[in-house]
Amino acid sequence: MDLSFGPEYEDFRAELRSFIEKNKHKAPPPGMGMHHPGPQEQDWQKLLIEHGYTCRTIPKEYGGYGGEADILKTVIIQDEFARANVNSGLSGQGIGMLVPTLLERGTDKQKEQYIRPTIWGEIYWCQGYSEPGAGSDLASLRTNARVEDGHFIINGQKIWTSSAHFSDMCFILVRTEPDKPKHEGISYILMDMKTPGIEVRPLVTMTGAAEFNETFLTDVKVPVENVVGKRGEGWLVANTTLKHERGMLGDPSQLLGRIESIVKILQNETLDGKPLMQHPMYRDRLVAAQAKTEALKYHSLRLLTHTLNNEDPGVSRLIIKYYGTTLSRELSDIALEALGELGSLYDGSPHVRSHGSWQWRNMFDLGLIIGGGTSQIQKNIISERGLGMPREPKLAETK
Amino acid sequence: MEFGLSPDQKLLQDSVRRYTEAQLPLDRIREYANTKTGFHTGIWNGLVELAATGVLVPEQYGGAGFKMLDAVVILEALGRTVAPVPFIGSAIMAPAAFLAGGTEIQKEEWLPQIASGEVKFGVGVTECISTRDSKGVTLSGDALSGNAMFVIDGGPADVFLIAAGPDNMAIVPRNAPGVTVTKLTTIDYSRMHTEVKLENVKADLLGGKGKAGAAIKQTILAGRLALAADTLGAAEVMIYKAVDYAKERKQFERVIASYQAVKHMCAEMIAELDPFRSLVWYAAHAYDEVPGEALLNVLLAKSGIDGAGKFIIRTATEVHGGMGFTDLMGLHYWYKRVSVNRSLLGTPEMLRNEAAIAQGWLAA
Numbered sequence: 030m031d032l033s034f035g036p037e038y039e040d041f042r043a044e045l046r047s048f049i050e051k052n053k054h055k056a057p058p059p060g061m062g063m064h065h066p067g068p069q070e071q072d073w074q075k076l077l078i079e080h081g082y083t084c085r086t087i088p089k090e091y092g093g094y095g096g097e098a099d100i101l102k103t104v105i106i107q108d109e110f111a112r113a114n115v116n117s118g119l120s121g122q123g124i125g126m127l128v129p130t131l132l133e134r135g136t137d138k139q140k141e142q143y144i145r146p147t148i149w150g151e152i153y154w155c156q157g158y159s160e161p162g163a164g165s166d167l168a169s170l171r172t173n174a175r176v177e178d179g180h181f182i183i184n185g186q187k188i189w190t191s192s193a194h195f196s197d198m199c200f201i202l203v204r205t206e207p208d209k210p211k212h213e214g215i216s217y218i219l220m221d222m223k224t225p226g227i228e229v230r231p232l233v234t235m236t237g238a239a240e241f242n243e244t245f246l247t248d249v250k251v252p253v254e255n256v257v258g259k260r261g262e263g264w265l266v267a268n269t270t271l272k273h274e275r276g277m278l279g280d281p282s283q284l285l286g287r288i289e290s291i292v293k294i295l296q297n298e299t300l301d302g303k304p305l306m307q308h309p310m311y312r313d314r315l316v317a318a319q320a321k322t323e324a325l326k327y328h329s330l331r332l333l334t335h336t337l338n339n340e341d342p343g344v345s346r347l348i349i350k351y352y353g354t355t356l357s358r359e360l361s362d363i364a365l366e367a368l369g370e371l372g373s374l375y376d377g378s379p380h381v382r383s384h385g386s387w388q389w390r391n392m393f394d395l396g397l398i399i400g401g402g403t404s405q406i407q408k409n410i411i412s413e414r415g416l417g418m419p420r421e422p423k424l425a426e427t428k
Numbered sequence: 429m430e431f432g433l434s435p436d437q438k439l440l441q442d443s444v445r446r447y448t449e450a451q452l453p454l455d456r457i458r459e460y461a462n463t464k465t466g467f468h469t470g471i472w473n474g475l476v477e478l479a480a481t482g483v484l485v486p487e488q489y490g491g492a493g494f495k496m497l498d499a500v501v502i503l504e505a506l507g508r509t510v511a512p513v514p515f516i517g518s519a520i521m522a523p524a525a526f527l528a529g530g531t532e533i534q535k536e537e538w539l540p541q542i543a544s545g546e547v548k549f550g551v552g553v554t555e556c557i558s559t560r561d562s563k564g565v566t567l568s569g570d571a572l573s574g575n576a577m578f579v580i581d582g583g584p585a586d587v588f589l590i591a592a593g594p595d596n597m598a599i600v601p602r603n604a605p606g607v608t609v610t611k612l613t614t615i616d617y618s619r620m621h622t623e624v625k626l627e628n629v630k631a632d633l634l635g636g637k638g639k640a641g642a643a644i645k646q647t648i649l650a651g652r653l654a655l656a657a658d659t660l661g662a663a664e665v666m667i668y669k670a671v672d673y674a675k676e677r678k679q680f681e682r683v684i685a686s687y688q689a690v691k692h693m694c695a696e697m698i699a700e701l702d703p704f705r706s707l708v709w710y711a712a713h714a715y716d717e718v719p720g721e722a723l724l725n726v727l728l729a730k731s732g733i734d735g736a737g738k739f740i741i742r743t744a745t746e747v748h749g750g751m752g753f754t755d756l757m758g759l760h761y762w763y764k765r766v767s768v769n770r771s772l773l774g775t776p777e778m779l780r781n782e783a784a785i786a787q788g789w790l791a792a
Contacts, residue, residue, distance in 0.1 A: 030430065030431065030432070030433075030434070030497060030709070031429065031430040031715075032429065032431060033429070034429050035429070038429075047554040062576055101429060192495065209636045211470070219481070248684040262750070272730065292789065295789075296789070306784070306789055306790050307560050307790055309781065312780070312781070312784050312789065312790070313777055313780050313781070315765055315784075316728070316731070316780035316781075316783045316784055317732075317776075317780060319728065319783070320707070320728035320729070320731055320732035320735075320780075320783075321703065321732060322731060323460075323725070323728050324703035324704050324706055324707035324728075324729075325703050327431065327703075327706035327707050327709065328702070328703040328705075328706040328707075330429075330431035330706070330710075331432055331705075331706045331709075333431065334429065334430055334431045334432050335432075337429065337430075345699055345702050348695075348698065348699040348703070349703055351695070352699050352703060363747055405692065407690075407695070408691065408692040408695035408696065409688065409691065409692075411694075411695035411698065411699060412685075412691035412692065412694050413691070415695070415698065416585070416671050416691075416694055416698065417671070417675075417694070418671060418674065418675065418685040418686070418690075418691050418694065419675075419683065419686045420686065421686050421687065421688055421691075422682060422686060
């Protein structure tokens with residue numbers, strides 16, 4: 030057991046810390062930002078790239094830093110920005126999913142055209158995967174494209190397209206080979222969101238905000254050279270990206286921060302004149318959740334070690350999404366129930382606590398349990414790939 | 429950066445597991461447990477030969493001089509095979525007590541005998557955590573009187589370490605005048621804990637009179653971590669037994685492992701348990717290297733894994749269906765080991781309360 034990072038990395042950490050200290054006044058506020066990156070975000074992003082604090086491994090010729098992959102540096106960067114509560118650069122599906130996919134599968138022209146403006150925050154992307162009839166079973170998607178004089182003509186409907194209303198481009202999965210088996214008939218296409226025939230309707234969720242959209246596509250014309258990989262290989266291309274998805278190591282720092290917030294609530298809020306912390310029922314639940322959160326923290330270090338040693342951590346990694354999202358919801362449950370009636374206040378009501386953010390969090394946590402592979406899909410993955418249990422046989426064709 | 433077992437620790441894990449798994453197939457687990465002694469000479473001697481009994485004893489006292497994480501590796505292997513040995517009392521808690529609070533003379537007398545397995549210790553600290561039936565031991569003048577409940581591994585013990593209040597711990601030979609030992613049979617026949625009644629017993633005090641406060645705390649800390657590691661091993665075995673059984677058992681013309689209802693139970697079990705392996709490892713690391721973090725992490729690790737264990741012993745049994753409920757399947761030996769671990773040295777709620785106090789969240 031050696032939990033030190035060693036001198037090279039501690040130097041890197043010290044440099045990064047002083048960079049953050051010196052430059053943080055230029056940083057836009059942290060957070061996802063449900064809007065197109067503006068000039069301040071773009072400038073901050075370029076400064077971070079220049080120093081190798083984001084887009085580290087993206088080649089220089091495409092506007093990145095061009096550094097070697099180094100997971101310890103990645104972890105240190107994540108830690109230090111979180112610790113300072115300073116914006117760590119742009120995220121989103123363009124940078125997180127499309128760019129790694131293009132690097133691996135795109136043509137030179139596609140890389141040239143899209144990577145630099147994407148990582149610099151000039152082109153913002155949304156992801157066109159899910160459909161009303163294709164959620165957990167994504168490969169059954171029905172949005173289709175036929176080819177007519179050098180163009181795909183796309184028709185269909187996508188759902189859960191977050192950010193579609195301000196995105197410049199969409200990477201979309203469509204069925205181009207209707208006669209092939211379902212996984213072999215899909216293509217991965219880059220679509221300009223200004224193309225005629227695209228209608229984006231906000232999808233208001235239970236939180237009251239429009240975090241997602243429905244996107245309707247009617248005879249949308251996209252040049253055939255905008256396919257990534259070959260026609261019919263879209264499923265494969267989309268899966269390239271899965272291994273790049275964030276959160277593969279688990280990110281307990283957010284949850285640890287939320288534990289601290291709940292400690293403050295329990296110390297500062299009173300029930301029957303006594304601080305909540307003096308009521309054992311809330312305290313007990315808090316410590317139980319803290320144990321799981323601390324466990325996740327050390328679990329992430331264990332996974333990191335496996336990654337450094339090029340070992341497959343097997344089931345230990347597969348549990349992360351299920352465990353983390355379940356725990357996150359447990360935390361917001363505790364905060365809400367400790368606050369009692371006050372916890373139910375929302376929308377700037379008198380007496381509302383933290384602007385109702387725990388209610389928002391609690392609802393959004395449920396969204397996270399469902400999105401990105403539901404907990405039930407996760408349990409299938411854990412048991413099948415992690416424990417070697419067989420898939421459920423398909424239903425025989427019924428009349 | 430290396431969070432995990434070192435190559436040496438992996439070798440230790442291999443050799444201990446190879447030994448315990450060869451010596452303790454189900455029929456022997458059953459045979460030994462049914463003696464209700466909490467002891468098997470052959471297994472104990474085997475652990476002595478592997479130098480396991482001296483894992484925490486420094487080399488200068490004839491031990492292996494290893495760290496707590498090495499001990500955790502051994503404890504996990506013992507939990508995996510429901511081993512009938514007084515390892516937690518004798519090889520973990522007793523050396524922790526002597527190292528934290530013994531005089532040099534006491535260490536020289538007892539630690540070599542612990543390492544060689546010649547003397548087996550039972551440890552009575554329950555009343556420092558919680559008192560039941562108004563029991564407890566008091567020291568007046570130089571004589572001890574009262575009852576120590578749930579003396580860990582007291583069944584096969586030759587000598588006891590018995591706490592008398594928060595600051596005194598006595599070294600009491602089993603055959604000393606005024607000592608009466610009563611077996612406390614739990615559902616777990618693989619270990620035997622006892623009540624020890626003392627009537628005016630004169631005994632050597634660890635570190636001298638009023639000097640054992642820190643040692644008692646360290647003994648409890650080590651014991652809790654050991655119980656967590658034991659549960660880790662036993663609970664993980666139950667999960668994989670459930671998975672294997674589900675892959676064999678057929679109903680409605682398919683193996684039950686292909687039903688999502690069953691698969692999801694198994695996925696939930698491993699998801700509950702596996703992160704606590706990481707926390708148990710870290711708590712063991714902190715025990716030696718980051719003492720300031722040891723208490724909180726041990727409290728969180730034991731209470732957490734007790735909770736996971738409670739879920740797993742129920743769920744793994746359910747996956748086995750009716751067979752899980754039978755003696756024939758033998759799954760109950762692991763069930764009972766995990767269940768009793770949960771009740772020893774502080775139940776989850778008590779530990780969580782202590783954790784809140786340890787963090788300064790409320791006045792003690």
